Amino acid sequence: MSPAPAAVVGLGLALPPSASQDDLWRDFFAARYEGATQALAARIFANSGVRTRQAAVSPLLEDVGDWPTERRMRRYQVEALPLGKEAVERALTRSGLAARDIGLFVVCSCTGYATPGLDILLARDLGMAPGTQRLFVGHMGCYAALPGLGAAADFVTARGRPALLLCAELTSLHIQPPARRVDTQQIVAHALFSDAAAAAVLAPTSVGAAWPAGSGGYVVREIAASTDTSTADHMTWEVTDLGFRMGLSPRVPQVLSAHVGSLVGDLLARHGLTVAQVDGWAVHPGGPRVLNVVQRELGLPDEAMAASRESLAAYGNCSSPTVLLILDRLCRLASAPRRIMMLAFGPGLTLYAALLTRD
Numbered sequence: 001m002s003p004a005p006a007a008v009v010g011l012g013l014a015l016p017p018s019a020s021q022d023d024l025w026r027d028f029f030a031a032r033y034e035g036a037t038q039a040l041a042a043r044i045f046a047n048s049g050v051r052t053r054q055a056a057v058s059p060l061l062e063d064v065g066d067w068p069t070e071r072r073m074r075r076y077q078v079e080a081l082p083l084g085k086e087a088v089e090r091a092l093t094r095s096g097l098a099a100r101d102i103g104l105f106v107v108c109s110c111t112g113y114a115t116p117g118l119d120i121l122l123a124r125d126l127g128m129a130p131g132t133q134r135l136f137v138g139h140m141g142c143y144a145a146l147p148g149l150g151a152a153a154d155f156v157t158a159r160g161r162p163a164l165l166l167c168a169e170l171t172s173l174h175i176q177p178p179a180r181r182v183d184t185q186q187i188v189a190h191a192l193f194s195d196a197a198a199a200a201v202l203a204p205t206s207v208g209a210a211w212p213a214g215s216g217g218y219v220v221r222e223i224a225a226s227t228d229t230s231t232a233d234h235m236t237w238e239v240t241d242l243g244f245r246m247g248l249s250p251r252v253p254q255v256l257s258a259h260v261g262s263l264v265g266d267l268l269a270r271h272g273l274t275v276a277q278v279d280g281w282a283v284h285p286g287g288p289r290v291l292n293v294v295q296r297e298l299g300l301p302d303e304a305m306a307a308s309r310e311s312l313a314a315y316g317n318c319s320s321p322t323v324l325l326i327l328d329r330l331c332r333l334a335s336a337p338r339r340i341m342m343l344a345f346g347p348g349l350t351l352y353a354a355l356l357t358r359d
Contacts, residue, residue: 003158006203011198011327014083015054015315017058021053025045048287049285049288050312052313053194053195054318056170057075058172064243069244076113076170081125084107084118092164105133106136106163107148111173118166142317142345165200166198171318171319192287194315198321205217226351231251235252252286259351282326282343284308342356
C-alpha cells in the first residue's frame with residue numbers, strides 16, 4: 001500500500017502590534033532623510049502597497065538603528081520565543097493534535113540566531129517529546145517556508161507521523177542607521193518589511209477528508225525550485241556590526257520574469273494541470289513590482305492576485321511567514337479554492353513553488 005500523502009491540517013498566525021504606513025513615515029522615517037532623498041523615500045513608502053505592518057520592536061517606540069548586532073540578537077530571543085509559541089499553539093489547536101504528537105519540528109528564520117535556538121526552546125516550552133526531530137532553516141530569506149514545507153511533507157509521507165513548520169521573522173530588529181548617501185535599496189527595505197510568525201501542522205491524510213473551517217486540509221502535491229546563480233548578487237542579507245543589511249536589486253523582477261512561467265508551467269504539467277485550473281494563488285509579495293510581474297507572466301486575472309495584494313497591504317513583507325499568511329487567508333474564504341499554487345522568491349536568486357490540492 002502506498003504511503004498516505006501529507007496535508008496541511010492546521011494553520012496558526014501570531015502578529016505583533018501594528019502601525020499604519022503613514023504613521024511610520026511621518027513619525028520616524030521622514031526625519032532620516034533630507035531634500036531630494038526625502039522626496040524619493042516618501043514616494044517609495046507611498047507606492048509600496050503597504051497600508052499597515054507589524055513590529056515586535058516598533059521604531060515608533062525604540063530606534064534600533066545604532067544597536068550592535070549582539071544587542072539585536074539578544075532582543076530577538078526575547079521577542080521571537082513568545083511570538084513563535086503563539087503561532088504554534090494556534091496551529092496545533094486547529095489541527096486537533098498535541099505537541100507530543102509531532103515527529104519533526106522545522107523552524108525557519110533569517111532575522112535572528114542563538115543557541116539554544118527557537119527550535120529547542122519551543123520544543124521544551126510546548127512539551128514536545130524528547131524524541132522529536134528538529135530542523136532549523138536559516139538565511140534562506142523570503143522563500144524559506146516552501147523548502148521547510150517540503151521537508152515537513154517528506155517526513156510525514158516517509159514516517160507516517162505529523163510534522164510542524166514554524167516561520168518566525170523580526171525584520172524590525174534590522175533597521176539600519178541613516179545613510180550618508182542615497183541608498184534606494186535600504187529605503188525600499190525600510191518601506192516593505194514587517195514582523196510575523198506563522199505555523200503549519202502537517203499530517204498523513206486521505207484525499208477528500210473533512211477538516212474544520214480554516215484548518216487547511218490541503219495535500220502537498222509537490223515542491224519545486226529554480227535558482228539562477230548568475231544573479232546571486234541581486235538579493236543579499238549581509239551580517240554587519242549593525243544588524244543584518246538587505247541588498248535588493250531593482251533587477252529582481254526582471255529575473256523573476258525570465259523564470260516564473262517555466263517553473264509554474266512545468267510543475268502543473270507534471271500533475272496534468274494548467275494555470276487556468278488553479279483557483280488559489282499565494283504569491284509572496286516582495287513588492288508591487290514583483291506581484292505585477294508574476295501576474296503578467298502567468299496571465300492571471302486581478303482576482304487571482306487579490307489575496308497576495310491584500311496581505312501586502314495589511315501585513316507588509318514579513319519574509320518567510322508571508323506565504324503562510326496568504327495561505328491562511330485563502331483557507332478562510334467562504335468558498336475555499338480546490339488547488340493552490342504557492343510562490344516565493346529570495347536569495348540565489350531562487351524561486352520556489354508548491355502545489356496544494358483538495359482533490
